[in-house]
Amino acid sequence: MGEQAFDSMKTQQSVSNKVVANQYVQCIANAITQHVPNSVFAGEWELVVFDEPQVNAFAxxxxxxxxxxxxxxxxxxxxQLAAVIGHEVGHVIAEHGNERMSSSALINVGLEVTNQLLKTNQIASSSLLMAGLGLGVQVGVQLPFSRTHESEADLIGLELMARAGFDPRESVTLWENMAKASGDNRQAELLSTHPLPATRISNLSKNMDNAMLFYIAATTKPKCG
Incomplete structure (x- = not known):
């Protein structure tokens, strides 16, 4: 389903042909994915840079x-970009998409749809299934990952970026930038499925000492530009 959803997005959204930008992002992604367990995915990861104004990424x-x-x-x-990519890959490592797909809400609402789509091999056309994979915003269905999933992915991503040789302290700077970019125009955390930037910064900071140990021990320090 992930492969079909990705193929669908490549036909529906503008793909960047800027060589420098693609090489830059690919360099970062390669460094991160080298530290993904083979039990999660053992092949070569495919990266696409979408030439769209969204402040977003996904895996x-x-x-x-x-x-x-x-x-x-x-x-x-x-x-900072490694922190985002690490976070998104963290969702895959933690199988959050699987959890969303099997949640009671999706089962109650979409079981019959799921069965029919699986039978007809039209998985990528289902906004419900796309949302279950964490792509809800892109397809107009507000079904993002939960606060718990987001916090878990933050910490997995923190370790991934540190192991890959990226300074994990930049993850805090990233969320400071995110807060500035949003103009602090955020709804109350209890009404949101995502933690506030301040909460994410606090959680990352609490786990920074351990991440720094991985960073110091990293045998390579990428220079992606």
Whole structure:
């Protein structure tokens, strides 16, 4: 389903042909995915840079990563972008898409739809299934990952970026940038499925000492530009 959803997005959204931007993001993604367990995905990850203004990125089961050019204005260094990619890959490692797909809400609402789509091999056309994979915003269905999933992915991503040789302290700077970019125009956390930037910064900071140990021990320090 992740592969079909990704193929569908490549036909529906503008794909960047800017060589420098693609090489830059690919360099970061390669460094991160080298530290993904083979039990999660053992093949070569496919990366696509979408030439869209969204400040967003995603990763899908089956080794797929999408990054939007709008993100570059907020994730201004390679380490900050590594924090985002690590976070998104963290969702895949933790199988959050699987959990969303099997949640009671999706079962109650979409079981029959799921069965029919699986039979007809039209998986990528279902906004419900796309939302279950974490792509709800892109397809107009507000079904993003929960606060718990987001916090878990933050910490997985923190470790991934540190192991890959990116300074994990930049993850805090990233969320400071995110807060500035949003103009602090955020609804109350209890009414949101995503933690507030301040909450994410606090959680990341609490786990920074351990991440720094991985960073110091990293045998390579990427220079992606």
């Amino acid at each position: 899908l089961p089956g080794g797929k990563i999408g990054v939007y050019t709008g993100l570059m204005g907020v994730a201004t260094t390679q380490a």
